[in-house]
Amino acid sequence: MRDVSDKDIDALYGIFKKDAESGGYYLNPDTGFAKELVRGLIANEERYGYQSCPCRLASGIKEEDLDIICPCDYRDEDIGEYGACYCALYVSGEIAEGKKSAGSIPERRPAAEQRKKMKTEKETGRIENGGKLSLPLPVWRCKVCGYLCARTEPPEICPVCKVKKDRFERFL
């Protein structure tokens, strides 16, 4: 693994911080800890071609890892329940203000077997329901932040949390 320069880390950290704050999120106030995670994200980008969660082992197959590309599908629920995401790059306002501290939390991502099963069920369900909807347009849901929109295709970038189109699922 190439040594990632402090300059690269600071630059990416700055972008994350700005995006987080403009979207109503907070980065971990322990900047040393947060920057180590940013270093991990850069390392994963170089290894796999995408910024998968530094605290989870990626498969290297993008389709299987979509749910753990930062920000992961589990971030918002974890911040709600524990005050921090799994790796603790993102935290709640309370933790950001230093009223509480972030800790190691349980893994919310289902185990591999379960994920496979859920995916099959979802696909089968969609086929069974296909064509029965009377909506004029399909409704797409951002799996990261829950943003919903009714249009022929999901947007290229989620206007709320800035993740890419491939993180959307058909909701209705």
Next chain:
Amino acid sequence: MGYEKFIKQVSGKKKSDLMLFTLTTCGWCQKTKKLLKELGVEYKYVDVDLLEDKDKQEAQKIMTRWNPRCSFPTLVINNTRAITGFQEDQLKELADNA
């Protein structure tokens, strides 16, 4: 066992057999390594993200035995139980009593 040749040893007081599975990119894994070192206990570790595919799968298979979610860090104690995540109190207790 292919991954075993990548296991590294950190010297210290021999308390129990401690085998730690980590990712080099993970903040909680780094904190766990640092605390174990500070507590001065002997432990072994392997950075699973640096292993080749086959060794990676082997290491995950062993981890799954103690931690079905296969999450990081996983600390296997005396081949009987595991501590998952960075658990400061449990690690300190381990250093005191184990």
